[in-house]
Amino acid sequence: MKLVNIGFGNMVNAQRVICVVSPDSAPVKRIVQHAKEENRLIDLTQGRKTMSVLFTDSRHVLLSYLRPERLQPRFDSSAASGDQGEEEE
Numbered sequence: 001m002k003l004v005n006i007g008f009g010n011m012v013n014a015q016r017v018i019c020v021v022s023p024d025s026a027p028v029k030r031i032v033q034h035a036k037e038e039n040r041l042i043d044l045t046q047g048r049k050t051m052s053v054l055f056t057d058s059r060h061v062l063l064s065y066l067r068p069e070r071l072q073p074r075f076d077s078s079a080a081s082g083d084q085g086e087e088e089e
Contacts, residue, residue: 017054051066052064
């Protein structure tokens, strides 16, 4: 299991994340609202503006204050290093 920091020390299992997207489009906003209604939404922004939405294979939706461009290198380094059990900062 490879953990990736997605802001404020919150970690997510990189192997469970399907995609990271911007929250600006109407379809993403609808998915976030639907996940909230079904108690599948996890808000990790700590009151800041949502800059990215992460979708997991368990149908959970995570909100992060980091932009997708900032998260992408973290997931890339996670994939490149393989499954070594180390935590990403």
